[in-house]
Amino acid sequence: MAPLAPPVAAVRLAVRRALTGLPGAGPVLVACSGGADSLALAAATAFVAPRLDRRAGLVTVDHGLQPGSAERADRVARWAAESGFEPVEVVPVTVAGRPGGPEAAAREARYAALVAAARRHGAAGVLLGHTRDDQAETVLLALARGAGPRGLSGMPARRELDGVPLLRPLLDVPRDHTREACAALGLTPWADPHNADPAYARSRVRADLLPALVEALGPGVVDNLARTARLLAADTAALDELAAGALAEVRAAGGGLSVEGLAALPAAVRTRVLHSWARELGASPAALSHRHVAALDALVTDWHGQGAAHLPGGLPVRRQAGRLTT
Template sequence: MPEGKSAVNSLEHAVAAFEPGLPLTVAFSGGADSTALLLACARRWPGQVRAFHVHHGLQAAADGFEAHCRSLCEGLKVPLSVRRVDARHASGESPEDAARRARYASLAALARDAGVHDIALGHHADDQAETILLALSRGAGLSGLAAMPSLARRDGLNYHRPFLHLPGAAIRAWLRGQGVAWIDDPSNGDARYTRNRIRGVLLPALEQVFPQFRSTFARSAGHAAQAQVLLVELAEQDLAGVGAPPRIEALQALSRARQANVLRHWLLRVHGCTPSAAQLEELLGQVDACRTRGHRIHIKLGTGFVDRVGDVLDWYNVAPSPRPSR
């Protein structure tokens, strides 16, 4: 089947199968993926789609991006809301992570202002593969290997990714067939960013060796996501048994793997803290060694500390004064 016709069928089938709540907002950067998503959604649900654009202020071309988005939205008769943010990263912080956090915070604020609950994102199969490779490079667990879900619910909002199974090339081919222009962000070619190196070097190599890598990676991500759900369910059951804060003796009755799972879950759910693998291993070792009343536990985890307080573990945002065991 010719590339153009295949791209039309794939993209339009993806939008036809997409069933968000209405009204719907599209996160619109002006790039190919979000442009195709906005155009297809505006055609399917005329008068019920709006666009959000986040002006990151990170490069001189950002004003031009905003002007392009305004022009396209005017032509489509789609309302556009713009939010300007300072997405510069702090010392030691990943620029990509800082920009992503600023972007999602802005989308959530715009959604609250507009009274909408469903936001569509233009992530596609190449983005998913990049996310999985980044997770592997960082030694991520199942939650990282699960990569991006097609639907995520967070802070009362539904984030949809209807293009997650489509290659980026198919999306661009569809747009070319529509005669619609898009922005090519010059920062996407900056080799200082790990994701750009993956896109420019690793994905073409994978395409040559494993032509179906997008679908097989997506399948693996789905398996990881399903397994992660089971781990969370087990952690909830174990947390109900050991308590929050967890009792040390109750933790010791669990296998080491279940201890790690429930402690990780407790720290994240109750305190918003994600320990490193080394920090968690140190804590597990201390839990195992804690067999006397006088055994002290005081370990750095995430942005705070875990202490033994009597017969339980507790987490503090700052280092507490030493407490006697009781």
């Protein structure tokens, strides 16, 4: 028997770690575009899941943004069926008309389709093929936007979206490993032209910025960026837990939040409390920005009789009688 190629072993081990102890008896669904990352993930899941007494299914989303996208999706689905995945679905989505830029709109459509598919099949979770390199790119993009710790935390290894667990087993796996795993298994990945299109910020980071950093600082910079995300994610989780308790404590009788209670909180906790409260009031998470939270914070820490702070959608928040209220 030929020895197992190390990249294949690395991807399989990452998938095993993600699936071990996963609650629920339903299948796991792999989100697979046919690119090297998701194809390597799918092949590993097809091997690992049955050995953990778990069914593996596959969903490929057709965004309809490129010529031949439907044929590409059908090829992925045929490969999945031949590889033993069950269920297998091709899900067409409509991207046009959604808010945000093209990347954000496609991402929103894709995740909505994956969540719906998971619910249809009672899936225990959806596996996504983001790698360590994707995480490093995400950190650089967040840094360029001036994001805080939450943005710099990058992509979580596990989160729930509308009650569906989304798992990213490959966040510690280099992108080169997924390509090498596909080659070792005789799989031919699809090369998404959007990944090389300089119109997209992530493509420019991938093609120009990250290679320049590696050349200037050495190959360890990719792992260091990904490790930064892990460390900040742990800190952010701890602060979020503190903020959840603080929000309960500063609620004022009659509604709103106590200004005195808010002012006594550390800034990192107070701004998280205000962010959570704004979402409770109906502010869209996608539209709620640092600017909105800073305006709420100014009603607490820089009060000089100013008017209302306006949340996304035009909802006004005022300071009245020692409370923040709508």
